[in-house]
Amino acid sequence: MSLPDVIIVGGGVMGCSIALRLRQAGLNVTVLERSIPGAEASSAAAGILGPQMEADGPGPFLELCLRSRALYGALATELRELTGVDIAYLPSGVLKAAFTDAEVHHLDATAAWQKALGLRAELLDGKQARELEPKLSPEALAAVHFPDDHQVDNRLLVRALSMAAARVGATFRSGYVRSVVEEHGRTVGVDLDGDLLSAGAVVVAAGSWSGLVHGTTLDPRVVRPARGQMLELQTRLPLTSHILTSEKGYLVPRTDGRLIAGSTMEFAGFDKQVTAEGLSRILAMALELCPALGQAPVSEMWAGFRPYTEDRLPILGPGPLSGLFLATGHFRNGILLAPITAKLMTQCLLGERPTVDLTHFRYDRFSARPPA
Numbered sequence: 001m002s003l004p005d006v007i008i009v010g011g012g013v014m015g016c017s018i019a020l021r022l023r024q025a026g027l028n029v030t031v032l033e034r035s036i037p038g039a040e041a042s043s044a045a046a047g048i049l050g051p052q053m054e055a056d057g058p059g060p061f062l063e064l065c066l067r068s069r070a071l072y073g074a075l076a077t078e079l080r081e082l083t084g085v086d087i088a089y090l091p092s093g094v095l096k097a098a099f100t101d102a103e104v105h106h107l108d109a110t111a112a113w114q115k116a117l118g119l120r121a122e123l124l125d126g127k128q129a130r131e132l133e134p135k136l137s138p139e140a141l142a143a144v145h146f147p148d149d150h151q152v153d154n155r156l157l158v159r160a161l162s163m164a165a166a167r168v169g170a171t172f173r174s175g176y177v178r179s180v181v182e183e184h185g186r187t188v189g190v191d192l193d194g195d196l197l198s199a200g201a202v203v204v205a206a207g208s209w210s211g212l213v214h215g216t217t218l219d220p221r222v223v224r225p226a227r228g229q230m231l232e233l234q235t236r237l238p239l240t241s242h243i244l245t246s247e248k249g250y251l252v253p254r255t256d257g258r259l260i261a262g263s264t265m266e267f268a269g270f271d272k273q274v275t276a277e278g279l280s281r282i283l284a285m286a287l288e289l290c291p292a293l294g295q296a297p298v299s300e301m302w303a304g305f306r307p308y309t310e311d312r313l314p315i316l317g318p319g320p321l322s323g324l325f326l327a328t329g330h331f332r333n334g335i336l337l338a339p340i341t342a343k344l345m346t347q348c349l350l351g352e353r354p355t356v357d358l359t360h361f362r363y364d365r366f367s368a369r370p371p372a
């Protein structure tokens, strides 16, 4: 087997997307995954592609998210052609509901600043919102409609990405990467289960575990796990066509009648338990948004770890050592951000100037003020 040009640590949505693009650019790529591709956050997610519903305000992060959203339609087509897998990219649109006057005020302001940026965002009163989505709670006072926020089935997405990367020639190997190996300040490979695997460059895309890969010189606390609990309900026909959301959580209707409800945000280390309190909060949110869900059977529950950084922004681009690259810390938006991340990381590894300014996403922005 020829030596890889690039080793990618982690086979989540980031590792697989980057592998696909690097291989298509002609590089010899090996993905190292200790479990199976997509085993962690990338399968635990809800699959919302929601830059607008998530945004706190304008800025580089919203720009990054919007650029990635714009790549999804073409990615879905490409993955279907390469693998036959339909990732269920659905132009659902999002309705973000308000139940108090303060929330209405906040949504009004959100719609206003987004419209000023040229984005589509319409504040509807309760009656108008229920005309669009009849099963929305009668208690909802208003809602903002974001017609351009969409969804994918993230489990199908990671499966398709890993298949596509393998199909174009990326190698996937099982194993635990103990450390990045460096000689004279240059990355020369990784320690894979005690053996040196050499490569010209290493990309750490290990999600919430990225800080725990030794040898990167990164502070292990820079990326931390933020647990999110989720549950799946079954409805015979989809009860809603839009993603419904409020300040407390979201409901994501799949076309086959499954409905994903989430989520919690907890700092509980790497404890992946689903708790009574977590589930009760999610169910209360679900029934507040859509009381008609009361009799829906609960078919699955799980938890996963969002890769959290102190400023909630990802870490993208070259790392502290020559030949080391980082693609991690995507927190709540890693499914959304996978296509743009893969594109930018490929540009970095090819030595090209990235088409997005990565200054805000540099690894060393934390150096002056380490997280508590």
Ligand SMILES: Cc1cc2nc3c(=O)[nH]c(=O)nc-3n(C[C@H](O)[C@H](O)[C@H](O)COP(=O)(O)OP(=O)(O)OC[C@H]3O[C@@H](n4cnc5c(N)ncnc54)[C@H](O)[C@@H]3O)c2cc1C
Pocket: 009, 010, 011, 012, 013, 014, 015, 032, 033, 034, 035, 036, 037, 038, 039, 040, 041, 042, 043, 044, 045, 046, 047, 048, 049, 050, 175, 176, 177, 178, 205, 206, 207, 208, 209, 210, 213, 227, 228, 229, 230, 262, 263, 303, 304, 305, 306, 307, 327, 328, 329, 330, 331, 332, 333, 334, 335, 336, 337
């Ligand atoms: C409950 C929940 C809901 C979410 N909902 C959404 C959503 O709706 N939309 C959205 O855009 N994002 C969402 N996210 C966020 C998104 O899931 C993550 O940002 C994204 O999946 C991160 O991808 P990743 O590849 O970096 O990490 P992961 O998917 O966690 O993959 C990292 C991989 O690295 C492997 N690994 C780690 N250490 C090593 C090692 N030393 N050696 C070998 N392999 C290693 C792991 O086994 C794992 O497979 C959600 C996340 C959660 C938890």
